[in-house]
Amino acid sequence: MVRDVWDVGDAYEAYVGRWSRRVAREFVAWLAVPPGGLWLDAGCGTGALSAAAREAGAARVLGVDPSLGFLRQNSGDRTAGDARALPLRGARFDAVVSGLALNFVPGPARAAAEFARVAAPGGTVAAYVWDYAEGMTMMRLFWDAAAEADPGGGMDEGARFPLCRPDPLAALWRDAGLGEVAVRAVEIPTVFSDWEDYWQPFLGGQGAAPAxxxxxxxxxxxxxxxxxxxxxxxxxxxxxxxxxxxxxxxxVRP
Structure with a gap:
């Protein structure tokens, strides 16, 4: 099986990063974390969610990501690390967030437990993931086409990531010991100027479908x-x- 590739920031931005930035703003607004806090962005990538947190008034956002290629293109405060074993002391952050990364972590329960560990008591722990099965249309159309053209050879994210649905996400958070768990959909328009604008990002090699x-x-x-x-x-x-x-x-961490 071809592995997912996450290394070249510009290609990732063209493929899905530009859309992630729009989701990140709505996501951060929904969290309603008071300004002035300390945030952790786990799986920070090129920095879309970190930037949204800073725009919303975070005093400091620390990003952690295993991809050195992405970290080189992230201008924020960041360090290399694994979401399953965060190189950070516990009970520290007012908000621990993760955008479009949790489903790619082997053993997401370990990551969720780490998110809860490093959050301060009363701190917010939150994440968002694409609805690969139905709602992320640009990818859904791609995988349906791949199933037709290359039967049995695809890496359909809808099938690979059952976590990316409301009930499994809520269960993951509750199992991590978090309280006041809530789940919501965030939907944005993705408008492409023409066919080439839509197709070319799939040729960049970054992410599951391009890889x-x-x-x-x-x-x-x-x-x-x-x-x-x-x-x-x-x-x-x-x-x-x-x-x-x-x-x-x-x-919320109790």
Missing amino acids: YLAGLDEEKQMAVREALRRRVPVEEDGSIRLTARAWAVRG
Whole structure:
């Protein structure tokens, strides 16, 4: 199986980072953490969620991520680390957040327990993940096309990540000992100027779908492209207007 690739920040931004930034703002507003606090962004990547936290008034945001490539392109306060074993003392942060990363962590229960450990008593612990099964349309269309063009060869994130649904997310937070658990959908428009604007980011190699595509020979890549092009709805002006839904979960450390 082709592994997911997370290393080149610019390619990631073109693929999904630009959409993550819009979700991050709504997510942070929903958390309503008082300004002036200390935040941890676990799986910070190129810094979309960290930036939203700073815009909302966080006094300091520390980012942790295992990808040195992403960290080099993250201008914030950041360090290398594993979400399952955070290199930080406990009971420290007013808010511990994670954006689009939790489902890629082997053993997410360990990560959720670590999030709870480093949060201060009364602190907010929260995360969001794409709704790969249904609501993240740009990816859903891709994986449906891949299943047609390359039966049995895909890495469909909808099937791979059962965590990315409301009930499993809420259960994960409760099992980590967090209270006042709530889950909500965050949906944003994802508008592409034309077919090439939609297709080109899949060629960047960053993330599950682009990594899968890069592992195919040219003939299969073209088969996926054509199967996808038949599925994508195109407006009269050539634009492609889709939506992206993420599921967000929050809780409070007792």
